[in-house]
Amino acid sequence: MGAEGTLRRIALLLEYEGTAYAGSQLQRNAPTVQQTVEAALRSLTGEQTxxxxxxxxxxxxxxxxxxxSFLTRKGYAPETFVHGLNAHLPDDIAVVAAAEVPLGFDVRRHARRRWYRYTVLLREARPALLRRFAWHLHGPLDLEAMARAAPLFEGEHDFASFARPDRARGRTVRTVYRCRLQRRGQLVLLDMEANAFLPQQVRRTVGALVELGRGRLSLEEVEALLRQPRPGAARWAAPPHGLCLMRVYYDEEIFGHAFAEAQDLPT
Known part of the structure; x- marks a missing residue:
């Protein structure tokens, strides 16, 4: 607990279902995750942050x-922010953990890597329970070819081909530490970890791999998209609802044990 009136920075571990939101970042005339959490912060603290x-x-x-992360002059203990914010948030957004961090902590710049998972449901019958969380596909899909191709995306590459065309300007080189595909029963999971991602990079990677699995794209064509980057060349963007931001990695000492324990869930 901090002293009342002293400026502090609090970090939050958040989970949310993105179905009802126009993205995470603040937008005009559209509900977003940032807008919703900021409104809950105002209700809890009376501060505009x-x-x-x-x-x-x-x-x-x-x-x-x-x-x-956000700045506050309230002296609340971190767990008070967890319970207090959850009391003001809708059911599709939850604060899982909170920790006080140094004032100079930058939630984006200090992140070491980010892990996204894309989920495909491969079966004939349409889903009911997973309809908002997995891309439903049916018919033949060469999963072995897709699994062989996935590691091609690992390493440092210019990923301009796999970015949304209007956002593929500037520096488009990223380092992907892991890109692996696995099957778990009817689920096909693609896990990607990188220092940072371009807009739609994961979804377009999934889209290209599915085209490969359907026999509409060759391995050589996938390799060419990486070797000869052209903005938006990988035009097959998988739908957004199959994608989930699983974890953001930082130096462990920033949060202590608060976040590690909260993230210790089966994946």
Missing amino acids: RLALAGRTDAGVHAKGQVG
């Missing part, structure tokens, strides 16, 4: 491990 978020998620994209 900005919430910074580690990862920018598009409309319909979910998060299990989003990290946000």
